[in-house]
Amino acid sequence: MALKTVKYFILLTAISALLITGCSRKNDSFISRNYHAVTTEYNILYNGNIAFEKGRKSLNEAYRDNYWEILPIERMQILDEVILPGQSKNADFTLAEEKAVKAVQKHGMNIQGKEHNPQIDEAYLLLGKSRYFDQRFVPALEAFNYILYKYPASSNINQARIWREKTNMRLENDELAIKNLKTLIEQVEPKGQDLADATSTMAQAYINIKSLDSALTQISIAAEATKNRFEEGRYYFIKGQLYNALEDKDSANIAFDKVIDLNRKIPRKYLISAHVEKAKNFNYEKGNKQEFLEHLKKLEKDRENRPFLDHIYHQVAQYYINQKQDSLATVYYNKSIRTNSSDKILMARNYEILGDMNFDVNNYKLAGAYYDSTMTKMVENSKPYRIIKRKRENLDDVIYYEGVAEVNDSILNLVKMGEFDRARFFEDYVAKLKLEREAEAERLAIQEQKAILSQNNSGQAQNNSFKPKGNSANASSFYFYNDQTVAYGKNEFLRIWGDRENTDNWRWSDGSKATQFATTSNAENLNPENNKLLDVDFYLAQIPSDEKEIDSISKERNFAYYQLGLIYKEKFKEYDLAKSRFTDLLNNNPEKRLILPAKYNLLKMYETLGRTAEVNILKNEIITNYPDSRYAQILSNPEAALAKDESSPKSIYENTYKQFEAQEFESVIKKCVEYINTFEGDEIVPKFELLKAFAVGRLHGFEAYKKAINEVAVNYANTEEGIQAQSILDTSIKGLENSEFEDDLTATKCKVVYQFPSASKTEIDTFKKTLDETIELAKYNNLSTSIDVYSKDKTFVVVHGLRSIEAAKGFTDIFPSELKYKIDRPFFGISTNNYRTVQIHKNLQAYMANK
Structure with a gap:
């Protein structure tokens, strides 16, 4: 037995060795x-x-x-x-x-x-x-x-070659991929899926290099060659898109029909997208519109298409918008929005179209809201985003001023009413408010009752407490079979509605208990502030009676009218709206400063519209009643107005800016204020505002500058100057905030400052001239001088180019005695950085105290 075991072991070992080797x-x-x-x-x-x-x-x-x-x-x-x-x-x-x-x-x-x-x-x-x-x-x-x-x-050599070219294409070597794939097709003549893979890859490479004609040829071969239905549907769809890109809609529709014919053999997304693309290509001039609409409605009703209703609704809306049926189009655009589609481009288009529709009918406030929603669905800072953003920003002013005009008009209308009319107006308003509150309270009460009953039913169903009397086999969860729930329901009804008779329209009973609902049943839910809103006297007390306050409201309203007229005329070219606003202004006893610009703008609009009679009337009125005005001069002598006129806003601004460069800051501020009022409504006004802000900063320091710049950014947000002001606030203003001084001893750039309190310009100029001559005679060519205004009562003559604070403090010692006496007057040395801080924050006194 032992010998036999040994033989088996040797045989097994031999076989194992043979297998291993x-x-x-x-x-x-x-x-x-x-x-x-x-x-x-x-x-x-x-x-x-x-x-x-x-x-x-x-x-x-x-x-x-x-x-x-x-x-x-x-x-x-x-x-x-x-x-x-x-x-x-x-x-x-x-x-x-x-x-x-x-x-x-x-x-x-x-x-x-x-x-x-x-x-x-x-x-x-x-x-x-x-x-x-x-x-x-x-x-x-x-x-x-x-x-x-x-x-x-x-x-697998063909597949390896195809995949290599796919990889080359991903590495942006499209021309190389096309060349190698052409060689493969010419040499090997692949069939079936190899041919489909090769030609589809070549098609993508052609698309990448914008050669759509060549891509079309290759994708057609791929669609015919592939045996994969998903690929077939995708390739035919791409073929249709390529035809659309080449503006061949008929051929595109044939390709989309091939996708539709595949029906359930392809993902439904391809099928519905093909229907949508065909709908986009529909010929509204020659096509059967009724049949087309029925087709869209059929797609809408198909239950299988529910995941794609966002696009279907959008196409139905496009049909109605093309047929000038804006109300139906609006309904379907909103339906598309309410699907909460994941397609952000579609949602952005829905919102943008609705915004444009409201813009076209001058509903700018709602248009602005739609544009806001549009931007939330777009890639931030993309080109389309920036276009919508600019359009939205252009609406900011019109929305603001329309709001001001609407509110102030309402207040002034109430002021004009008699006491009886006012009381009746607010009684109607309060009655309407009560009805709204009743309806809301009713809705909440019913909602609460349903929640309680649902909770009770759920609990009773679990412990089988809702049972009818009699046979337990017929047990029911119907709540009327539970005495406790019925009693609770009765008490709740009495608490909410009071003791009502069993009659029609029981909710609107006039009994004292019925009206309890509207007045006292929900008192616990109304705070005192809300109760005021149901008191007519509360509203009557808000109507202004002070003449100054009423006058202020009227002026604010009139200014809003003027701004709206300019915005509609200049930005939107809505001349009818602009005319309406200017006319409203002139009919409401405006300030004198607004009358002439409003009439001139009306005249220019009538010129644009070719209304000669109105132009002549206004022209004669302006020339006769305002002969000394700039507008009268322009109208009297148009040829001279075409040339550069010293009285033109542009020339005046240039002259004022020259004064700014000459550091006549106090004069610049006064003139800017004057010209801002004179040229009210002109596009030059923001320039004067910004120039004034610069002058204020140079004369009064950082805090005044920051405030002035902020006002420009807020009040002229949509102008170039407003954008510049906002940029200053966002960037450079932060570098000016620090008012702390550094140690002068470490400075390598310093200045010498001579102070001239309330000195005449002649005296300052004379000293600077003497100083320049002294420096030249001493041959200190590295030094220069300047006159810097510090405040309206103090001016500096500054020497630049000193390399240490010791040299600045001992400035006069570097001159020989025969020259030194010429410039012998008090001065102080200061580092360049500290001088900059002193000028920005006007804190010279603090600096001198710390010396």
């Missing part, structure tokens, strides 16, 4: 080749391909197509982030890559430079594809090139 990766035998091939294909590569397909599926599911642009051939989102060695975006592709590497390392049979395992080329192909979808394109290219170099006779 026979399956060696370095042994080119039938057993070895087939062992490694089978193990590679049905074990390692099988699991690798499963991981690869799982990763590719998750990639496709995560990708969101943008149907507003030509779809990419391949559904893959290219990310900008850099992937470092050893990192991965997708664990499934990492696993697939590991399996491919394992197949090569453990089952590769590279003997004397030749691979004997026929599955290793499959492993390299899987390796390259895994890296490709993991967006590591350079390593992927290496894997595909290795197949082409090592396995030229491989059955």
